[in-house]
Amino acid sequence: MAATHPPHVHALLYEAYLRVSDVVFEGAKAMDARVRPSHAAVFFHMEHEGIRLGRLAEKAQMTPQAMGELVDDLEEFGYLRRVPDPTDRRAKLIVFTEEGDAALRTGYKIIDDVERRMAGLLGEEGFGDLHRMLTRIITYF
Amino acid sequence: MAATHPPHVHALLYEAYLRVSDVVFEGAKAMDARVRPSHAAVFFHMEHEGIRLGRLAEKAQMTPQAMGELVDDLEEFGYLRRVPDPTDRRAKLIVFTEEGDAALRTGYKIIDDVERRMAGLLGEEGFGDLHRMLTRIITYF
DNA sequence: CCATTTGATAAGGTAGCATTAATATAATGC
DNA sequence: GCATTATATTAATGCTACCTTATCAAATGG
Numbered sequence: 001m002a003a004t005h006p007p008h009v010h011a012l013l014y015e016a017y018l019r020v021s022d023v024v025f026e027g028a029k030a031m032d033a034r035v036r037p038s039h040a041a042v043f044f045h046m047e048h049e050g051i052r053l054g055r056l057a058e059k060a061q062m063t064p065q066a067m068g069e070l071v072d073d074l075e076e077f078g079y080l081r082r083v084p085d086p087t088d089r090r091a092k093l094i095v096f097t098e099e100g101d102a103a104l105r106t107g108y109k110i111i112d113d114v115e116r117r118m119a120g121l122l123g124e125e126g127f128g129d130l131h132r133m134l135t136r137i138i139t140y141f
Numbered sequence: 142m143a144a145t146h147p148p149h150v151h152a153l154l155y156e157a158y159l160r161v162s163d164v165v166f167e168g169a170k171a172m173d174a175r176v177r178p179s180h181a182a183v184f185f186h187m188e189h190e191g192i193r194l195g196r197l198a199e200k201a202q203m204t205p206q207a208m209g210e211l212v213d214d215l216e217e218f219g220y221l222r223r224v225p226d227p228t229d230r231r232a233k234l235i236v237f238t239e240e241g242d243a244a245l246r247t248g249y250k251i252i253d254d255v256e257r258r259m260a261g262l263l264g265e266e267g268f269g270d271l272h273r274m275l276t277r278i279i280t281y282f
Numbered sequence: 283c284c285a286t287t288t289g290a291t292a293a294g295g296t297a298g299c300a301t302t303a304a305t306a307t308a309a310t311g312c
Numbered sequence: 313g314c315a316t317t318a319t320a321t322t323a324a325t326g327c328t329a330c331c332t333t334a335t336c337a338a339a340t341g342g
Contacts (some may be wrong), residue, residue: 006272010158012272013158013275015279016275016282017151017158019282020154023282038298052320053320065300065301065321069299070298085320088319089306090319091321111149118278121278121282126270130271133263133270134153134157136262137259141157141163141164195289195290204331204332205290210330229288231338231339232288232289232290233290
């Protein structure tokens with residue numbers, strides 16, 4: 001650092017996120033090398049009943065165009081399908097394929113593993129405290 | 142979320158970082174709208190005595206080419222200058238201008254403010270715990 | 283003193299978004 | 313029952329923040 005300070009919590013939040021993410025994305029890459037970190041937003045905000053592109057984009061806080069590209073990829077990879085929305089012929093519903101559903105479950109397994117590793121490292125109490133403090137920061141900042 | 146879970150700490154780390162960063166970068170933008178978040182890495186890893194491009198890139202974990210562009214920008218904005226390195230005529234030393242030095246100090250003031258806000262929100266003890274837990278995650282992950 | 287290494291930089295490419303604009307369908311007011 | 317306006321998606325294009333490859337000049341080690 002240009003000035004000598006103990007690292008700011010701001011910087012630590014970033015570093016910690018990067019480390020944990022690395023582990024998660026390594027796990028994901030081992031499952032399917034075509035999937036990139038940006039695709040995670042799709043899985044994260046999907047809905048099993050099917051979801052429209054616009055709503056998916058909104059939940060992920062990006063434009064429908066950007067989300068459209070991610071969905072294009074995952075459709076190509078065989079994880080999603082676009083089916084016509086019966087209630088509105090302009091719209092399409094994005095739904096999981098069998099494989100997409102399996103991939104989602106695998107993804108959560110990878111994340112749950114990492115969460116358990118963190119809990120082991122910090123102790124259940126510390127892990128709970130961390131959860132609460134981060135939630136508090138998110139709520140009030 | 143596609144499945145209903147309490148948010149993972151992994152996700153919370155990301156969210157918290159984004160919230161805190163927003164505040165920091167809003168503050169920075171208010172000072173100089175030309176400066177972008179990516180320029181922060183330069184200020185963060187600069188050294189007052191002057192530093193070579195290669196070393197700056199190494200510290201920031203990016204290629205010299207990428208760092209070169211950031212330094213180009215900040216040189217244009219008047220915060221940095223490239224001076225010949227007297228010990229090696231291939232090399233240049235990147236040094237702060239007066240304005241760059243002032244900007245660095247302002248930047249740290251903005252961050253320190255945010256850190257104090259977090260400490261206020263969590264209490265000194267909680268803030269210290271957060272600091273230690275994040276450091277622990279970074280060290281052992 | 284020449285071969286190799288090192289420092290900077292130029293040219294061109296890619297991922298992950300955004301903005302603007304086109305197209306199709308739907309809903310609404312009169 | 314149009315004409316207007318709104319909404320869902322997609323296409324074209326652009327920008328930021330990087331990377332890779334290639335070039336050139338200066339330094340260094342046998």
